Amino acid sequence: MIEQIFVNGVLASLIYVIMALGFTLIFGIMRIVNFAHGEFYMIGAVIVLFFFGTLGWPFFIAVAAGGMVSAILGVVVERVLFRPLVGDELSGMIMSLAVGIILQSVVLIAIGPAEQSAARPFTGTWHLFGAVVPWDRTVVALCALATLAVFYLFLKFSRLGLAMQAVAQDPQTASLMGIESGVVYAAAFGIAGLLAGLAGGLMAPIYTVGPYMGELPMLKAFVVVILGGLGSIPGAVMGGLLIGLSESVLTTFLDSTAALIASFVIVLLVVVTRPTGLMGKSVR
Amino acid sequence: MKPVHVFLVVAALALLPWGLQSEYVFHIVTMIAIMVPMALSMNLMLKIGQLSLAQPAFMGIGAYGSVLLTMRLGVPPVLALCLGAVFSALTAVIVGPVFLRIKGVYFVLLTYAFGQIVNLVFQEWTSLFGGNGGLYGIPKFSIFGLRLAAVQQYYVFGLLFTAFTYAAMRAIERSDIGALFQSLNENEMLSRSIGSNALAWRIAAFTFSAFIAGISGAIYAFYLGFLSPDAFGFRLSVDLIVINAIGGATSVLGPLLGSILVVPLPEVLRDARQYQLLIYGLCLMIFLIFMRKGLVSLIQHHLRTA
Amino acid sequence: MGSLLEVQGLFRRFGGLIAVADVSFAVEKGQIFGIIGPNGAGKTTLFNVIAGHYRPSAGTVTFDGRDISGHSSDGVARQGIARTFQAVQVFGKHTAAENLRRGGVIRHGHNPFAYFTRDARIREGGADLNEVARFVGVSDCLGSTAGSLAYGLQKLLGIGMAMMVSPKLLLMDEPAAGLNPSEKKAAAVLIRRLRDELGITILLVEHDMPLVMGICDRILVINRGKQIALGAPAEVKADKAVIEAYLGEDYEFA
Numbered sequence: 001m002i003e004q005i006f007v008n009g010v011l012a013s014l015i016y017v018i019m020a021l022g023f024t025l026i027f028g029i030m031r032i033v034n035f036a037h038g039e040f041y042m043i044g045a046v047i048v049l050f051f052f053g054t055l056g057w058p059f060f061i062a063v064a065a066g067g068m069v070s071a072i073l074g075v076v077v078e079r080v081l082f083r084p085l086v087g088d089e090l091s092g093m094i095m096s097l098a099v100g101i102i103l104q105s106v107v108l109i110a111i112g113p114a115e116q117s118a119a120r121p122f123t124g125t126w127h128l129f130g131a132v133v134p135w136d137r138t139v140v141a142l143c144a145l146a147t148l149a150v151f152y153l154f155l156k157f158s159r160l161g162l163a164m165q166a167v168a169q170d171p172q173t174a175s176l177m178g179i180e181s182g183v184v185y186a187a188a189f190g191i192a193g194l195l196a197g198l199a200g201g202l203m204a205p206i207y208t209v210g211p212y213m214g215e216l217p218m219l220k221a222f223v224v225v226i227l228g229g230l231g232s233i234p235g236a237v238m239g240g241l242l243i244g245l246s247e248s249v250l251t252t253f254l255d256s257t258a259a260l261i262a263s264f265v266i267v268l269l270v271v272v273t274r275p276t277g278l279m280g281k282s283v284r
Numbered sequence: 285m286k287p288v289h290v291f292l293v294v295a296a297l298a299l300l301p302w303g304l305q306s307e308y309v310f311h312i313v314t315m316i317a318i319m320v321p322m323a324l325s326m327n328l329m330l331k332i333g334q335l336s337l338a339q340p341a342f343m344g345i346g347a348y349g350s351v352l353l354t355m356r357l358g359v360p361p362v363l364a365l366c367l368g369a370v371f372s373a374l375t376a377v378i379v380g381p382v383f384l385r386i387k388g389v390y391f392v393l394l395t396y397a398f399g400q401i402v403n404l405v406f407q408e409w410t411s412l413f414g415g416n417g418g419l420y421g422i423p424k425f426s427i428f429g430l431r432l433a434a435v436q437q438y439y440v441f442g443l444l445f446t447a448f449t450y451a452a453m454r455a456i457e458r459s460d461i462g463a464l465f466q467s468l469n470e471n472e473m474l475s476r477s478i479g480s481n482a483l484a485w486r487i488a489a490f491t492f493s494a495f496i497a498g499i500s501g502a503i504y505a506f507y508l509g510f511l512s513p514d515a516f517g518f519r520l521s522v523d524l525i526v527i528n529a530i531g532g533a534t535s536v537l538g539p540l541l542g543s544i545l546v547v548p549l550p551e552v553l554r555d556a557r558q559y560q561l562l563i564y565g566l567c568l569m570i571f572l573i574f575m576r577k578g579l580v581s582l583i584q585h586h587l588r589t590a
Numbered sequence: 591m592g593s594l595l596e597v598q599g600l601f602r603r604f605g606g607l608i609a610v611a612d613v614s615f616a617v618e619k620g621q622i623f624g625i626i627g628p629n630g631a632g633k634t635t636l637f638n639v640i641a642g643h644y645r646p647s648a649g650t651v652t653f654d655g656r657d658i659s660g661h662s663s664d665g666v667a668r669q670g671i672a673r674t675f676q677a678v679q680v681f682g683k684h685t686a687a688e689n690l691r692r693g694g695v696i697r698h699g700h701n702p703f704a705y706f707t708r709d710a711r712i713r714e715g716g717a718d719l720n721e722v723a724r725f726v727g728v729s730d731c732l733g734s735t736a737g738s739l740a741y742g743l744q745k746l747l748g749i750g751m752a753m754m755v756s757p758k759l760l761l762m763d764e765p766a767a768g769l770n771p772s773e774k775k776a777a778a779v780l781i782r783r784l785r786d787e788l789g790i791t792i793l794l795v796e797h798d799m800p801l802v803m804g805i806c807d808r809i810l811v812i813n814r815g816k817q818i819a820l821g822a823p824a825e826v827k828a829d830k831a832v833i834e835a836y837l838g839e840d841y842e843f844a
Contacts, residue, residue: 033389081569089389090335094529095572097522101565108558219400226393257408264404267397272382275390460695461705467681467692474679477641478755479667479696488702 003131005248011137013244014144018199019221020228020236021151022192028168028231029188032082032092036100037196037221038214040070044197045204045213046107052204053118059205063143066201067194074193075186083185100214108211115210122205140202147198148237151191155233160187168231223263226270229277238278290537297544298443301436308551310435314507316547317442319527321449321500323539325493326524328453330533331462332489333469334387337521338395339497341402342372344516346498347505348406348413351422361425365502372498373491380487399521406513418512425506438507445503449496453536465489526564529571592655594619594791595640595759600649602632602639609635611815612649617759617808622785622792624806626799628835632815633795634676634763640793641673641761642666654758668700672757676764678744682737686728686747689736690719693754718754725788726750726780742773749780753788760784762794766801774798778805803827811835 019041026034044066052062077099085092122136155161160183166174167184175181199217207213224243228235243263250259270277301309322339329336350368353359359367383394406413413419425432425441432438456462467475468482476482505511523546531542550560593616602610609632617623627633638644640651642663651659653669661669681689723729726746731739736747745765752760765781766774778801784790796802802809803823811819811826813835819826826832 031389033393081573085572090392091572093389093392094525094568097525098565098568098572101522101561102569105558105561105565108561113558222393226397255408257404261401261404261408264397264401268394268401271386271390271394271397275386463688463692464695467695470681470683471679473663474675474681474751475692475695476662476664477667477673477675477679478693478751479664479700481664481668481701484701484703 001252003129005252006245007128007131007133008252009245009248010241011133011141011244012248013240013242014141014148015199015203015217016220016224016244017237017240018144018147018195019217020224020240021148021233022195023218023221024225024228024231024233024236025164025188026192027225028233029164030082030086030092030185031089032085032096033089034192035093035096035218036077036103037096037192038216038218039100039103040074040193040196040214041200041203041217042107042209042211042214043073043103044070044200045209046111046200047197048201048204049111049116049118049209052121053116059121063198063201066204067198070197070200071190071194074189074191078186078189082189083182086181086185104211104214111211113211115208115213117208118205120205136206140206143198143202147195151195160184164188219260220263223267225277226267227277229279232277232279235277235279294540294544301439307435310439312548312551314435314439314442315551316543317439317446318500318504318507319523319547320446320540320543321496322520323524323527323531323543324449324453324536325496325500326521327528327533327536327539328456328489328493328496330528331457331469332465332486334384334486335392335525336395336490336493337392337518338376338399338402339493339524340516340518340520341399342376342494342497343501343504343520344402344406344513345372345375345501347501347511347516348419349498350502351419351505351511352412354423355421361423361506362427365425365499365506368502369495369498372501373495376491376494377487380490381483384483384486384490396518396521399518403513403517406516413513414511416513418510420510422505422509422511424509425503432506435507438503442503442507445499450536450540457536461485522564526568530567592652593617594621594654595793596650596652597636597640598650598652600636600639600651601647602635602644603647609815610639610812613810613812613815613817614649615810615817615820617791617793619758619791620785620789621807622781622805623794624802624809625793625795625812626797626802626809627812630814631812631835633812635815636812637761637763637793637795640666641671664700667755667757668696670756670758671761672752672755672759673761674745674748674752674763674765676767678741678748678768680736680739680744680747680751682735684736685733686723686736686739686743687719687732689747690722690728690732690750690754693722693751694718696755722750722753725783726753727776741768742770745769745777746780749784753784753790757790759791759793762792764796765794766796766798774801777801781805 019037022040023034023037026032044063047066047069048062051057051065052059081095081099082092085095120136122139124135125132126135126138127133155165163174163179164184164187166177166179167181171181200214220243224239225236227242228237228239247259247263250262298313301313322343326336326339346368349371350361350364353364353367354361379398383391383398386394407416409415410417425438432441464475464480464485468480468485472482501516504515527542527546528539529542530545531540532538549563595617597616598614600610600613601608613636625633625636635644639646642658642661642665645660649659650657653671656669658666658669681692720729723732726749728743728746728750731743736744739747745768762781765777769777781792781794782805785792806823808821809819809823809826810817811829811832818831818835819829
């Protein structure tokens with residue numbers, strides 16, 4: 001029982017971490033709460049639904065395509081809509097609401113409101129310490145881990161990654177050092193889109209796909225990021241694990257809605273007592 | 285256009301439904317009359333420099349509260365309506381001192397989380413609230429023996445409350461309280477140095493806005509005869525933001541005009557509901573690109589003081 | 591009879607940095623008390639702790655017998671302590687008269703309960719406004735937008751707003767900052783009049799030595815968060831530690 005709860009929790013938390021990373025990246029670098037983050041996830045899923053489910057492309061290619069589309073969308077949206085709003089947190093937030101609504105409605109018009117299922121690329125289960133682990137979720141988890149590893153390497157060792165960290169910490173000094181904030185902003189949104197799109201694409205066959213499917217992952221990302229600290233990468237990882245595990249426990253003993261309520265109560269407590277979260281840096 | 289002219293136009297519009305004699309039109313204007321106080325409730329919070337996403341939760345508490353009092357405990361509807369609003373106000377008074385110490389983005393997120401919690405509780409506690417399936421069989425509202433059954437009557441009811449709320453907000457705006465809110469918004473440090481108890485006034489504004497939302501919720505509940513949690517979710521917050529953005533948040537008239545423009549949209553686009561969503565998003569986006577000042581100028585000030 | 595303001599063993603830390611270390615002094619009713627020190631000495635932090643912007647990390651601030659350590663800035667104002675700001679603060683979009691009027695909030699509307707139970711004292715507000723305006727010298731510009739006034743006038747308006755609180759103690763943060771020599775002379779005269787004619791006790795933080803030496807009854811000198819001298823201007827001027835602290839700085843002890 002415990003093993004199952006644990007395994008479920010870890011599997012769920014990996015996706016939450018990926019979602020949280022993109023969310024926190026945008027906030028850390030541009031101070032924008034991206035309410036449209038869930039829609040990038042949804043777009044990735046819709047792409048997979050279409051290319052893998054309808055056109056029969058190989059699964060991983062379709063997922064990659066989903067990631068790319070969301071990434072490009074992120075870059076475009078940043079350049080055109082969000083760049084003028086950097087520093088204006090409230091407008092940024094409201095703009096993200098608008099973007100999210102528009103993306104939802106476009107998909108709604110395209111494929112209708114009903115949730116659809118994609119074919120499952122992997123079936124069957126295996127056993128880990130007495131817990132039942134579905135293969136499709138295992139694949140998702142492995143891909144998520146791989147993505148995390150690549151992301152980590154990128155952030156630590158690439159010029160762009162280091163530049164992003166610099167801008168997140170101190171935008172003025174970063175620009176004095178010659179880092180072009182525009183490139184960094186575009187990269188932040190692009191990477192966030194990529195991560196969310198990949199997550200959505202990977203998860204497409206597991207649940208159903210619909211225009212509103214991004215709302216719940218966005219909520220989860222939101223909770224994780226608040227807990228871990230807005231703008232903190234390690235915080236997103238830690239928060240993801242904590243929320244994934246606690247959710248698994250609560251869902252097993254109560255139900256998923258109770259788990260969600262608990263998550264939001266955690267958000268309340270964190271914002272009230274320690275707004276910077278477990279690992280966030282001071283906002284001042 | 286002088287304010288008097290605007291007022292006359294609005295009054296004429298308010299009387300229009302009787303000229304058209306359509307139940308459908310009456311339904312729409314009743315919904316407008318319920319939304320205006322909600323929009324004003326959010327507007328009051330904007331006036332003290334906070335974007336509160338908790339208003340739908342307060343509306344829900346007023347709605348479910350008053351309805352349950354009537355249905356389960358046989359409380360007369362008038363009293364139940366007042367008590368429902370009192371529940372909302374009490375909730376605000378309790379969470380206010382905690383929430384209102386926090387400013388800027390974090391306050392928004394806080395009210396967002398709070399709103400979600402309240403909504404999820406409505407969904408989860410099915411024995412009390414009826415859950416996602418909805419709470420049915422709400423009796424008609426009756427006041428001093430007069431039973432309100434027709435939509436026209438609810439419209440008048442809504443209109444009266446709208447007029448009351450509008451007058452109250454206008455009075456606040458022009459009074460010393462309004463000046464105080466302005467002071468706090470313009471320069472909190474200075475205001476506090478001359479003795480304004482910023483926190484106490486914020487709590488007062490929050491509580492009053494919750495009370496208004498609570499009454500709106502109760503009227504809504506008795507009118508519709510049926511309640512479901514998704515009427516009080518994040519979507520409503522977005523609607524209220526859109527209304528305040530489009531109508532303009534700096535004056536009390538803004539939410540009124542905004543509601544008149546925005547509320548009928550879903551009904552008018554009933555056949556193409558997906559387009560309603562698209563238009564919403566586009567309106568909001570266009571507004572943000574070209575006319576940010578209306579909504580945001582009130583609050584820009586406070587975003588760095590989180 | 592106790593001092594009006596007593597600071598005992600005050601500390602203020604910011605993380606690892608100790609900005610104020612073990613400062614103790616008393617201000618008697620009717621005194622003009624000055625706090626001076628080299629740049630970065632901690633004067634402003636000390637000032638802000640007294641004014642209620644920061645809680646003390648340790649130590650106490652007592653006003654008129656009451657412990658006000660840790661009170662908020664508006665709480666401190668309601669005790670009868672007003673303050674002016676170094677970078678002048680006014681409600682720029684409103685007239686000077688409206689600014690002064692708002693200063694009167696403490697008498698009738700500082701919190702919702704007070705507002706709704708206010709009594710006839712409010713009526714007095716009107717007379718005070720004009721008197722205050724006359725006292726500080728802004729009567730001629732009452733109708734002008736505060737933001738458009740000259741810097742010197744804005745500073746006077748700021749003092750006027752503080753006076754509307756009817757303070758027993760007025761905290762002044764660098765009252766001479768940004769003023770030209772003749773304005774500084776006028777400021778010194780005004781500060782003296784606040785004490786002489788209205789009985790307001792003054793505590794000021796300043797860089798301008800001639801001003802401080804000229805009007806203060808007692809001076810506290812702070813360097814690197816610690817107090818290094820406390821006494822009458824003559825004593826402080828001659829104090830070795832004080833001279834050392836200022837060595838290298840271009841100060842003229844008037």
